[in-house]
Amino acid sequence: MQDDTDGASPNGQPGSKSETKGQPPPDLFVPLDEQLANVWRWNDDRNWGLSAAELDAIDLTPRRYADPLVVDLIAVYLDDVLLADGQGQLDGVRRTCHELWDIASAQQPKSWFWDWVRDRYDPRPKPVxxxxxIIHWPGVRRMTVDLGAHWVPGEHIRPSNIRGPGSAHAEILAAAAHFPRWARAMDGVxxxxxxxxxYQVTHPEESTHLRLPGLAxxxxxxxxxxxVDRIDRAHSGWASPIV
Structure with a gap:
């Protein structure tokens, strides 16, 4: 994100009041049965501890939506886990964020995280x-997510004016993990x-209520x-997805 409020996009293009929504490219999303196969694999590879009964109970019936950016996805919400060497307990919110970002970022040519300097030397769960x-209920669920919610091309929007209990968090990282083509299609148009x-960003702690993460x-x-950006800065080309 930018350090000012002129609405410039991550690709260097300024916002414009004359912009209209473009048509998303085809084939950004994969069906639910493919997503379920992803979760089975990740669960086994990463020792998430999701039960077979939970995974088998997911409804895979396809639905269609008029908006091409509304999608059904299988999201995971991991439980707390004890850290190695007696370092305490990792809460499920941070564990979920860390795990899903790890999967999503590995599917892209390159990735960058605002905490990368610390992570280069000491990988740790993300500070969110x-x-x-919003309540974290551990488990795995099918969720309907509007990935274009609150997006008005050319209009500058402040996150502080639109976030609330229905705001998406781990669901977005699940989308990036399931749909790498969607992540690469982000252009703000x-x-x-x-x-x-x-999410709120907890580092530094004193500004937790003023900052939120973004994906671009x-x-x-x-x-x-x-x-990461401040909630009171306005930008064009950004959505605040809801569930």
Whole structure:
């Protein structure tokens, strides 16, 4: 994200009041049965501890939506886990964020995270928590997510004006993990950049209530960027997905 409020996109294009929504490219999303296969594989590879009964109970009946950016996805919400070497407990919110970003970023040519300096030397779970009013219920669920919610091309939107209990969080990272083509299609014109408005950023702690993460594809760098910004800064080309 930018350090000013002129609405410039991550790809360097200024916002314009004359913009209209473009048509998203085809084949951005994969069907639910393919998503379920992903979750089975990730669960086994990463020792998430999701039960076979939970996974088998997911409804895979396809649905169609008029808006091409409304999608059904299989989201995971991981439980707390004890850290190695007696270092305490990792809460499920941070564990879920860390795991899904790890999967999503591995599917892109390059990735960048705002905490990358620390992570280069000492990989650790991402410093996030849920917005007050959102509850973390561990498990795996089919969710309907509007990945274009609150997006009005050319209009500058402040996250502080639109976030609330229905704001998406882990669901967006699940989308990036299941749908790498969707992440690469973000251009702010046909597919918006994404605020993860259901999260707050906890580092530094004193500004937790003022900051939120965002997800953007930076075309000229071929990089999926997990950024952070202030909730009172206005930008054009961004959506705040809801569930």
């Amino acid at each position: 928590r849920l917005l007050p009013g 046909s597919v918006p950049y994404i605020w993860l408005s259901g 594809w930076v075309e000229y760098r071929q990089t999926l960027s997990f950024t």
